[in-house]
Amino acid sequence: MACCVLQITGLILGGVGMVGTLAATVMPQWRVSAYIDGNIVVFETIWEGLWMDCISQLGIRLQCKFYDSILALPPPLEAFRALMCIAVVLSIISFLLAIVGVKYTHRTKEDPQGISIFILAAGVAFLLTGILVLIPVSWTAGSIIRDFYDPKVPVPLKRELGAALCVGWVSAALLIAAGAMYCSF
DSSP states (O other): OHHHHHHHHHHHHHHHHHHHHHHHHHOSOSEEEOOOSSOOOOOEEEEEOSSEEEEEETTTEEEEEEOSOSTTSOHHHHHHHHHHHHHHHHHHHHHHHHHHHHHHHHHOSSOHHHHHHHHHHHHHHHHHHHHHHHHHHHHHHHHHHHHHSOTTSOGGGOEEEOHHHHHHHHHHHHHHHHHHHHHTO
């Protein structure tokens, strides 16, 4: 019975991690404009994401623009896009593997070896997905923090950590927890 509860818990954690990975990939709030001057009145908020830039004016009007050219993007952004897209696909595959493993664990007791392969594959895929999400999210956060404290970077170009990074960290933690649960069987 405890095995079933852990499998269902791992499935829920993996499902939430999968949705979070997709959300972090499409959210434009990876880098958010920082206001560190004495200016109290702020008219614009700038968001930079993997796919687009957005400007919010007074919280009323939001304008977003997709990046024009893939070739004009900086190489780290291209790599982060690729890693997050691979993570989304791998999270869907690992979630489907986990569903198959959980579904057939309760039905067949004759071939536990075949079922444990599905569970182990789902666990390894969840772990790999968590690591793939963690790399671009943490790298982006590190570059934001480095640029924020760099005196050579002009004040209008300084950015803060966006909500997509927090979603990415939580998703990575959930995916790694789900993978650890499935690998423990």
